[in-house]
Amino acid sequence: MRLTRPISTAQQVYEWLHGCVLRGDLPPGARLSESEIAQQVGLSRQPVREAFIRLAADGLAEVLPQRGTYIGRISTSAILSARLIREAVEADLARMVARARPDLSALQAQIEAQDHAHAAGDVPAFIQADDLFHRAMAEAAGHPAVWSDLERLKAQMNRLRHMAMRHFDRAETIAQHRAILAALLAGDADAAEAATRAHLRQMLTELPQIAAAYPEYFTT
Amino acid sequence: MRLTRPISTAQQVYEWLHGCVLRGDLPPGARLSESEIAQQVGLSRQPVREAFIRLAADGLAEVLPQRGTYIGRISTSAILSARLIREAVEADLARMVARARPDLSALQAQIEAQDHAHAAGDVPAFIQADDLFHRAMAEAAGHPAVWSDLERLKAQMNRLRHMAMRHFDRAETIAQHRAILAALLAGDADAAEAATRAHLRQMLTELPQIAAAYPEYFTT
DNA sequence: TACGGCATACTTCCATACAAGTCAAGGCGC
DNA sequence: GCGCCTTGACTTGTATGGAAGTATGCCGTA
Numbered sequence: 001m002r003l004t005r006p007i008s009t010a011q012q013v014y015e016w017l018h019g020c021v022l023r024g025d026l027p028p029g030a031r032l033s034e035s036e037i038a039q040q041v042g043l044s045r046q047p048v049r050e051a052f053i054r055l056a057a058d059g060l061a062e063v064l065p066q067r068g069t070y071i072g073r074i075s076t077s078a079i080l081s082a083r084l085i086r087e088a089v090e091a092d093l094a095r096m097v098a099r100a101r102p103d104l105s106a107l108q109a110q111i112e113a114q115d116h117a118h119a120a121g122d123v124p125a126f127i128q129a130d131d132l133f134h135r136a137m138a139e140a141a142g143h144p145a146v147w148s149d150l151e152r153l154k155a156q157m158n159r160l161r162h163m164a165m166r167h168f169d170r171a172e173t174i175a176q177h178r179a180i181l182a183a184l185l186a187g188d189a190d191a192a193e194a195a196t197r198a199h200l201r202q203m204l205t206e207l208p209q210i211a212a213a214y215p216e217y218f219t220t
Numbered sequence: 221m222r223l224t225r226p227i228s229t230a231q232q233v234y235e236w237l238h239g240c241v242l243r244g245d246l247p248p249g250a251r252l253s254e255s256e257i258a259q260q261v262g263l264s265r266q267p268v269r270e271a272f273i274r275l276a277a278d279g280l281a282e283v284l285p286q287r288g289t290y291i292g293r294i295s296t297s298a299i300l301s302a303r304l305i306r307e308a309v310e311a312d313l314a315r316m317v318a319r320a321r322p323d324l325s326a327l328q329a330q331i332e333a334q335d336h337a338h339a340a341g342d343v344p345a346f347i348q349a350d351d352l353f354h355r356a357m358a359e360a361a362g363h364p365a366v367w368s369d370l371e372r373l374k375a376q377m378n379r380l381r382h383m384a385m386r387h388f389d390r391a392e393t394i395a396q397h398r399a400i401l402a403a404l405l406a407g408d409a410d411a412a413e414a415a416t417r418a419h420l421r422q423m424l425t426e427l428p429q430i431a432a433a434y435p436e437y438f439t440t
Numbered sequence: 441t442a443c444g445g446c447a448t449a450c451t452t453c454c455a456t457a458c459a460a461g462t463c464a465a466g467g468c469g470c
Numbered sequence: 471g472c473g474c475c476t477t478g479a480c481t482t483g484t485a486t487g488g489a490a491g492t493a494t495g496c497c498g499t500a
Contacts, residue, residue, distance in 0.1 A: 034482070
């Protein structure tokens, strides 16, 4: 029995497209074609088609029978729902961490990484460090799986974040992370929850501006 | 342009299998076969295969290349993560509803429906009413989309619930719903949150017993 | 009896062909 | 010029055949 299974080509196509959508390389509303992509990657339509199906299952694409496949637009209401879920979950996680007071060096490390990325203008590194900060908090709370359970919701928010990086200076984001970490280190559950909620509510002010700047990328 | 698109056969196969898995009709660990299912429903392997891919994307099945497709076992850690997320989210929703004090007749109606289903021993109706109660709370909070965003997590919990229905009397569940509704009607946010969290923590005591009763259906 | 090697029947994966529906452009009639 | 219809080039959906890999049972051998 093999332990490391060979990755199927359909899987590779899926991962490639998935990354393109999240990075904004394939913008919302873009039209896809099974045969066109198949020709690009030198495969038949079938594996590409299966990648499309998985993208649609992720809520990142929409397959219209006999009409075409399109990259899904960003639903502002879906973003607001996802944000609400994240706020509720991370608020609870913050309380747990503040009470348990585990080792938090991982969070400190991600803040520093984010500082460097911000200074260097390295957008992918900044986003990765941001992700890892929140993931580290879930791990510190003893529930690492929670973070991956929210993968589907984060995908939508990641697309938004790539756009936001072009319009907002993220120095404030780092300051908010520092505030969260300070409250966690102090073991102050109330302050940690408040700082976390305030951080995630930042999106409420940014979302309308991004949606106004790229109206063709959004739906209600 | 058609507004009501005809449902593809692959979609129908997916929905059928999805229902079978959630109802426990296809138990965890069960082996599936593209050709076997295709023969049963009178189709070729392709639509069945695509249904398998979607099931795997939902975390309900596992496709092992050249080896077979199996209904996923229920991960106790995944259930605990999903439960934690639901508790955090519904606690926040309960606070919102308690503060906004909207019309709550929908919640009352679902409690009564659940009462009838419990008395009649109608398991599917009971589960449906349970779902609708929580969904109604999300709607009352003004965020109906939140409930559907958690669909993927609820799928795992629904499988568990079908097993739990055979081992636990659900009268207590209804009483907990009544307690939540009473707190909401009183506009007491703290009490509503506490009642909601207590209700969802019920699973923490039931899960180990179910997992012990059906060890072959669970993994860590 | 115990064990190793092989044949065989499975599985999923990919390629190809065809079917059915959609959309747009162009020609025709008015 | 304007409107309607037809035609054709697309799209995704389904069926089928073969390729590659896996597991299993059987048989021969020690």
